[in-house]
Each structure stands twice: as C-alpha cells, then as structure tokens.
Amino acid sequence: MLKAVILIGGPQKGTRFRPLSFEVPKPLFPVAGVPMIQHHIEACAQVPGMQEILLIGFYQPDEPLTQFLEAAQQEFNLPVRYLQEFAPLGTGGGLYHFRDQILAGSPEAFFVLNADVCSDFPLSAMLEAHRRQRHPFLLLGTTANRTQSLNYGCIVENPQTHEVRAERGLGGPECPRDVFQNRRQHTIGEDSPGLWPGAGTIRLEQDVFSALAGQGQIYVHLTDGIWSQIKSAGSALYASRLYLSRYQDTHPERLAKHTPGGPWIRGNVYIHPTAKVAPSAVLGPNVSIGKGVTVGEGVRLRESIVLHGATLQEHTCVLHSIVGWGSTVGRWARVEGTPNDPNPNDPRARMDSESLFKDGKLLPAITILGCRVRIPAEVLILNSIVLPHKELSRSFTNQIIL
Numbered sequence: 001m002l003k004a005v006i007l008i009g010g011p012q013k014g015t016r017f018r019p020l021s022f023e024v025p026k027p028l029f030p031v032a033g034v035p036m037i038q039h040h041i042e043a044c045a046q047v048p049g050m051q052e053i054l055l056i057g058f059y060q061p062d063e064p065l066t067q068f069l070e071a072a073q074q075e076f077n078l079p080v081r082y083l084q085e086f087a088p089l090g091t092g093g094g095l096y097h098f099r100d101q102i103l104a105g106s107p108e109a110f111f112v113l114n115a116d117v118c119s120d121f122p123l124s125a126m127l128e129a130h131r132r133q134r135h136p137f138l139l140l141g142t143t144a145n146r147t148q149s150l151n152y153g154c155i156v157e158n159p160q161t162h163e164v165r166a167e168r169g170l171g172g173p174e175c176p177r178d179v180f181q182n183r184r185q186h187t188i189g190e191d192s193p194g195l196w197p198g199a200g201t202i203r204l205e206q207d208v209f210s211a212l213a214g215q216g217q218i219y220v221h222l223t224d225g226i227w228s229q230i231k232s233a234g235s236a237l238y239a240s241r242l243y244l245s246r247y248q249d250t251h252p253e254r255l256a257k258h259t260p261g262g263p264w265i266r267g268n269v270y271i272h273p274t275a276k277v278a279p280s281a282v283l284g285p286n287v288s289i290g291k292g293v294t295v296g297e298g299v300r301l302r303e304s305i306v307l308h309g310a311t312l313q314e315h316t317c318v319l320h321s322i323v324g325w326g327s328t329v330g331r332w333a334r335v336e337g338t339p340n341d342p343n344p345n346d347p348r349a350r351m352d353s354e355s356l357f358k359d360g361k362l363l364p365a366i367t368i369l370g371c372r373v374r375i376p377a378e379v380l381i382l383n384s385i386v387l388p389h390k391e392l393s394r395s396f397t398n399q400i401i402l
Contacts, residue, residue, distance in 0.1 A: 006113050010085070028068055032239075047124055053081075054081050054098070054101065092207060135219045163214075163218070277293075281296070309326040312329050313377070320339050330379070367386075372388055
C-alpha cells in the first residue's frame with residue numbers, strides 16, 4: 001500500500017503569481033491545458049499500489065477546488081482528499097499535523113511532492129530504488145550549476161552511496177527536490193529526539209533534512225528528466241512548454257494536429273475541445289488555449305497561454321504572454337513579452353526566480369493580462385502586467401497597469 005501527499009501551500013501576501021492567483025488557487029492554474037497539480041496526480045496514480053492521494057494546504061475549500069477534487073477522484077478512481085491546515089505550518093508542519101491521516105492503514109511508503117514544481121516525476125523508479133535499499137528518506141535531486149547552488153542552496157551527496165552528506169544554504173521551498181519518505185520512521189513524529197516541542201511551523205528542508213544530513217538517513221535519487229519550479233507567471237509559461245513537449249510520449253491525444261481546413265499548427269499546441277479557432281490562425285510552438293476561447297482570422301499565437309473565455313480578435317499577435325480569463329484583445333493589436341528562459345548552452349541551467357524590478361525599473365518579462373482586460377484595436381502591449389478588469393485606451397511598454 002502506497003500513499004502520496006502533495007503540498008499545495010496557500011494564498012500569501014506579495015505572491016509572485018499575481019494577478020493570475022486572484023482568480024484561482026495557484027495549484028489549479030492551467031499549465032499545458034490542465035490544472036498544475038493534475039500533472040502530479042497523474043504521476044501518482046500511475047504508481048502500482050497507490051491507494052490514496054492527500055493534498056495539504058491552507059486554501060479555503062472553495063468551489064473550484066472542491067470541483068477539481070471530485071473530478072480527479074472520478075477520473076483516476078482513487079481517493080483524492082484535501083486536508084486544510086488551520087494556519088500556515090511550513091513544508092513539514094502539515095505532515096506533522098496530519099500524521100495520523102497519512103499513516104492510516106500503515107502504508108509501506110509515501111511520496112511527498114511540492115505543487116509548485118514541474119517534473120516528469122519518476123516515482124516508480126524512486127520506489128524501485130527504495131525497495132532495493134531501504135532508507136528513511138529518498139530525495140529526488142537534479143543537478144544544479146554553480147550560480148544556482150550559491151543563490152538557492154544545494155545538497156551534497158556521496159557519489160558512491162548517494163547519501164546526502166550535507167545541505168548547504170538551503171533557502172526553503174525553492175530547493176530543487178521532491179521528497180520520498182518511508183513508513184513509520186517519519187522523523188517529525190512525537191518520538192523525534194529533541195527536535196520540536198509541538199506541532200508549530202516546521203520547515204522540512206531546514207529543520208528536518210539539514211539536521212539529518214550525514215547521518216545515514218537521507219539519500220538522493222538523481223534525475224536527468226525535466227524539472228523546473230513554478231514560482232511566477234513566467235515560470236508557468238516555461239513549465240507549460242516542458243509539459244507540452246512531454247505530451248508527445250505521455251498524452252499525444254492532447255496535442256493539436258494540423259488538418260486541412262484547420263488552423264496551422266507549428267510544434268506542440270494544446271486546444272481545448274470547446275475553443276473556436278479560425279482556419280487562418282497560426283498557432284505554436286508551445287501554445288495552450290483554454291475552454292471557450294475564440295481565436296479570430298489571421299491571429300498569430302506563439303509561446304503563450306490563453307485562458308478560459310478569452311477572445312483574440314482578427315489579426316492579433318500574441319507572443320510570450322498569458323491572456324487572462326475572459327479578456328479581449330482587439331483587432332491588429334500586439335501583445336508581447338520577453339522570455340526569461342534558462343541558458344540553452346548550459347545543460348544544467350534551470351528556470352530562475354524572476355525579479356520584477358531592478359534599480360527601480362520594471363525588468364522586461366512576459367506580458368500578463370489579468371481577467372476581463374480589454375485591449376483596444378491596433379495598440380502594442382509590451383513587457384507589461386495588466387491587473388484585472390482594466391479597459392486600456394492606448395499602448396503600454398514596461399508598465400504595471402493598476
């Protein structure tokens with residue numbers, strides 16, 4: 001018997017995912033056409049012996065989250081439950097607080113995954129490695145370059161045994177890993193030797209792993225598969241590209257095909273079945289079009305996400321952007337951003353956490369239109385963030401439009 005826990009966090013002041021997180025909880029934001037955490041659930045559901053998937057966070061169980069959980073249970077034929085924290089408890093505090101629910105039924109092992117991570121989630125390979133040589137913790141690790149190690153911290157392994165010997169300068173949830181933890185040896189339990197007096201905020205990375213590194217407790221499973229954090233809208237667009245590329249192998253039915261009389265498809269493109277796309281539109285690569293979207297004649301879409309109910313009128317051009325729910329882009333308008341992708345010449349490069357400002361100026365980045373934004377005809381919106389319910393009357397460059 002196996003279980004999985006997905007840490008989904010909750011709404012926070014100053015989140016880098018605004019204005020998109022105003023409309024839906026971040027874990028439900030569509031990445032490559034499906035909610036972000038659906039990729040996690042799909043990976044967990046494919047592991048033989050998986051009996052239950054638990055989501056832990058401090059979001060209110062509102063209608064979108066409840067509907068998603070009900071749909072996920074039906075689609076994957078697995079119990080998918082949400083355990084709501086009474087307050088933000090940290091990446092380890094929720095595991096401690098809900099330890100009885102997690103350990104109910106005495107699972108052989110359970111996975112712990114962060115929701116704001118894009119990965120191919122090699123869970124079956126990790127389980128096989130764990131069964132070959134059982135250890136209390138097995139972490140999924142990915143190789144980092146020097147800059148990332150200095151900025152975000154890293155783990156140091158013994159190359160022969162793969163034991164984690166040290167954790168250097170870990171910065172919390174940005175550390176590049178998901179966690180696999182074995183059965184009842186759950187270190188954050190009541191019998192933990194002198195670590196925490198009660199169930200307050202517990203940081204899994206600093207409070208647990210750093211304390212146990214070098215003691216034969218934690219080992220690493222390296223992956224050369226896709227991995228990226230999803231901390232901001234820009235990284236969500238990059239994650240969408242990674243998942244769309246994986247669909248070639250995992251979900252080819254989700255990728256649009258170029259057909260006679262249909263829109264021109266270049267590269268990997270997802271189109272929701274309810275979307276209406278004009279035959280003369282050119283889409284891709286790396287485009288995701290949501291439910292009920294209307295794409296007019298002559299539209300050019302590339303490296304972008306268009307969300308539920310948006311309308312792109314005739315001959316608009318949308319590049320490196322996210323168009324929010326119910327927004328409208330007028331005819332012959334251009335909405336364009338500047339990508340902040342990892343260095344393609346560095347095989348170890350990962351998506352960095354983008355800063356919005358430098359020296360008091362907004363840095364060029366992808367363009368984001370919040371929900372129900374109206375862009376007039378024949379204007380340019382470049383490297384800008386437009387908050388919800390705005391009706392613009394002119395062009396903007398490098399602006400946050402409040």
